[in-house]
Amino acid sequence: MYKVAAIGGDGIGPEIVDAGKGVLDAAGEKYGFDIDWTDFDIGADRYLATGDLLTEDDLKELSAFKSIYFGSIGDDRVKPGILEKGILLGLRFHFDQYINLRPVRMLAGTQTPLAGKGPEDIDFLVVRENTEDFYVGIGSRFKGKEHRDLEVIRDIYSIKFGLDVESDSEEIAYQIGVISREGSSRVMKYAFDVAMNREKKVSSVDKANVLTDVYGLWRDVFTETAACYPDVATEFTFVDAITMWFVKNPEWFDVVVAPNMFGDIITDLGAMIQGGLGLAPGGNINPEGTSLFEPIHGSAPKYKGMNQANPIATIWAGSLLLDDLGEPEAAAGVLTAIEKSIAAKQTTVDLGGSLGTREAGAWIADAVRNE
Amino acid sequence: MYKVAAIGGDGIGPEIVDAGKGVLDAAGEKYGFDIDWTDFDIGADRYLATGDLLTEDDLKELSAFKSIYFGSIGDDRVKPGILEKGILLGLRFHFDQYINLRPVRMLAGTQTPLAGKGPEDIDFLVVRENTEDFYVGIGSRFKGKEHRDLEVIRDIYSIKFGLDVESDSEEIAYQIGVISREGSSRVMKYAFDVAMNREKKVSSVDKANVLTDVYGLWRDVFTETAACYPDVATEFTFVDAITMWFVKNPEWFDVVVAPNMFGDIITDLGAMIQGGLGLAPGGNINPEGTSLFEPIHGSAPKYKGMNQANPIATIWAGSLLLDDLGEPEAAAGVLTAIEKSIAAKQTTVDLGGSLGTREAGAWIADAVRNE
Numbered sequence A, B: 001m002y003k004v005a006a007i008g009g010d011g012i013g014p015e016i017v018d019a020g021k022g023v024l025d026a027a028g029e030k031y032g033f034d035i036d037w038t039d040f041d042i043g044a045d046r047y048l049a050t051g052d053l054l055t056e057d058d059l060k061e062l063s064a065f066k067s068i069y070f071g072s073i074g075d076d077r078v079k080p081g082i083l084e085k086g087i088l089l090g091l092r093f094h095f096d097q098y099i100n101l102r103p104v105r106m107l108a109g110t111q112t113p114l115a116g117k118g119p120e121d122i123d124f125l126v127v128r129e130n131t132e133d134f135y136v137g138i139g140s141r142f143k144g145k146e147h148r149d150l151e152v153i154r155d156i157y158s159i160k161f162g163l164d165v166e167s168d169s170e171e172i173a174y175q176i177g178v179i180s181r182e183g184s185s186r187v188m189k190y191a192f193d194v195a196m197n198r199e200k201k202v203s204s205v206d207k208a209n210v211l212t213d214v215y216g217l218w219r220d221v222f223t224e225t226a227a228c229y230p231d232v233a234t235e236f237t238f239v240d241a242i243t244m245w246f247v248k249n250p251e252w253f254d255v256v257v258a259p260n261m262f263g264d265i266i267t268d269l270g271a272m273i274q275g276g277l278g279l280a281p282g283g284n285i286n287p288e289g290t291s292l293f294e295p296i297h298g299s300a301p302k303y304k305g306m307n308q309a310n311p312i313a314t315i316w317a318g319s320l321l322l323d324d325l326g327e328p329e330a331a332a333g334v335l336t337a338i339e340k341s342i343a344a345k346q347t348t349v350d351l352g353g354s355l356g357t358r359e360a361g362a363w364i365a366d367a368v369r370n371e
């Protein structure tokens, strides 16, 4: 018996999580476990009604779970950043989910926008650092001496503008990114450990030729970590360059480890080359704490309640969740059922089928039961 | 008579600039002007011999020119960041080249890695801000109280780590990005002006849902600028999402305006979808000062002196240079000649021809003369 928290969230989130729950329950029947679901009402509606993003109570209750099954957040009535930072990033940071795991794997029967590439070429894993970098939320927007902390901005003014910080009043904003030795080291160890069970190759992403301080540290920690894994081949790639190679030579990659923001960018690109956002899952993992599994895509408010959204990314995220719970057979069974639904064209319209969200989910659940 | 500075730089830089000079001289013969070239010895060799990256004298002499024709820098003997920051970014910042102009245009006869896309689908312009953002070079790497400026890092410690800044000694690095109202406004005006002569559509790139301070300001300035151009359609895109649309629907874009770092990333991706780095030029423009034109690619040290590098990106950069000098006919003539060379397969090996760098350049120069 597993206790799992569910947060449907906004837009299409609740529908796709419902579809996913059905599949995970079917996997329980088939592989011999029960899931006890607890739903949490967190998202834009509650925020607009009460002003609450994540309450102390939410966090306390959620901390009793090893897994959170998450739909999506985002709503046109709320300014960009509020829900993302207040809820999704809030959970990632609060539960110190330092590993963001994103398989970039093209399933048979799906379409990639890349000419001449197929499932045998597109199968790698991005391990994104998930708690540091430019996601720490430190920054400010101000005019001249309005800013409380003149020390911080003296450099900015003198280096960039040659201006007198006390007298100038042009509007300026800054944002601070932070990388720590410990924060980089733990995610890199995870990446190398995973690579040991794959093709034994890890590519590191940075922009150490320009952001020399943060990514200089990142590089040093990568080099030190690599020294402990002599069997693993390694390479450094610049973030700008790796976007090219994802498109030109995805078959080069096995495990890619990336700082938070670059990881965010390249995994969306990865989702597209593997067939689109409807097919891309993500796990936000703290191996000793509470982990969160979600589709990569957003809440698509326009499609809310229309039973049209493709549930596969969410169902695949459910497979990652089962794997994390220590049910690798059930996890594999779910992925196989997804592949069967694609092969049989029993999918939503975006993948060439004609089913609704609920029906596509139910088809996959049945396929799991009948494995 | 135009006076133009030339910096070949490192690796293949000198060869490709030589090829480009030949083409620009041919354009002069054909379209009735002379170019007076002045070569500058700047790059890794000089740095290793003398320790000089850019000297006061370099900058003083270069400031007498409206245009710099630039090859590439980068050398395996030098740590990442030294040459890039000391030379290329040094020039961009010193001459306040606030516009980085990158046409993403697929030429007839070339190959894109995207299935089912052709020259009619891939033709847009990225306008990258070139003097701010995370390129300002402010950051530090330190342990605990070693850092001179405790104010700066108090936030970092308390927000991210909940640690006591005075006592802790874990190694940490931070990097600061800066966006100003003036800096965003001038590059956006440029982007909208260009769009008025194109399809009248501008897409802005940011990550305002996470880096709310810097890109919140960027968004506000975009909205204000857009208000002055009521005929131009606009949209906001997140940087992660736009990498997907470049690959899936490049035909959607007309003019894309991006902050410095995201602009760096998406223009490499743009270069790949238009056919690869061998075909992608860039202009670093200060409309009232000294501008610099270069291929997007690096110095490829392995190929140095081998007469194998594709000179087209550099020659196309030369076309941008001519346009900037007020010679639009000559600029168009150079681009036409490039297209002819591709159609006739009179190119280097990467584009299916069998010519060397020099010969490919000479063929294009002849094509310009015979237009």
Ligand SMILES: CC(C)[C@H](C(=O)O)[C@@H](O)C(=O)O
Residues within 6 Å of the ligand: A084, A085, A088, A089, A264, A296, B209, B210, B240
């Ligand atoms: C919604 C947003 C805050 C989030 C991120 O930037 O991490 C998303 O893009 C993702 O990749 O999970």
Ligand SMILES: CC(C)[C@H](C(=O)O)[C@@H](O)C(=O)O
Residues within 6 Å of the ligand: A209, A210, A240, B084, B085, B088, B089, B264, B296
């Ligand atoms: C070489 C490097 C500093 C440079 C940049 O990051 O701007 C390059 O990638 C570019 O795009 O011109």
